[in-house]
Amino acid sequence: MISHAHPDHIGGLVDKNGALVYPNARHHIAHEEFDFWMRAELADFKKSGLSEMPEFLEMLLPPIKHILDRIETKTSYFSHGTPLYGRFSFQRAQVHTLGMTLTTIHSGSGNLVFMADLVTLGRFAVSTPRVEVLRRYGY
Numbered sequence: 001m002i003s004h005a006h007p008d009h010i011g012g013l014v015d016k017n018g019a020l021v022y023p024n025a026r027h028h029i030a031h032e033e034f035d036f037w038m039r040a041e042l043a044d045f046k047k048s049g050l051s052e053m054p055e056f057l058e059m060l061l062p063p064i065k066h067i068l069d070r071i072e073t074k075t076s077y078f079s080h081g082t083p084l085y086g087r088f089s090f091q092r093a094q095v096h097t098l099g100m101t102l103t104t105i106h107s108g109s110g111n112l113v114f115m116a117d118l119v120t121l122g123r124f125a126v127s128t129p130r131v132e133v134l135r136r137y138g139y
């Protein structure tokens with residue numbers, strides 16, 4: 001499950017030669033996230049703080065497109081609100097990226113929400129947060 005396509009979340013899917021690190025894996029990502037990054041250009045970041053760092057964006061975009069291009073044949077697109085494999089469900093969290101998604105993993109009587117990079121700028125980036133913190137692990 002790919003929460004979003006920032007390089008620190010997808011960079012490990014291909015090696016330095018562009019080969020798939022997990023050739024038997026099926027990747028799941030929101031379609032709008034995949035499409036955004038495949039066609040992204042500097043003009044798409046006008047409202048972002050990154051608009052003031054065009055050199056950074058020019059460095060960032062090609063590797064993202066390269067990685068997504070390499071995994072495309074091994075990628076499926078989940079839809080928000082539709083469970084997958086009876087164990088996963090998805091919620092939009094479109095503040096960090098256009099197609100960023102929270103994944104809830106359902107197991108027995110418990111659920112675990114995977115929310116990579118959800119907390120940005122010191123606030124939660126979901127419209128209806130319902131968060132239960134696990135103290136067992138000291139978080």
Ligand SMILES: [Zn+2]
Pocket residue numbers: 004006096117
């Ligand atoms: Zn990120």
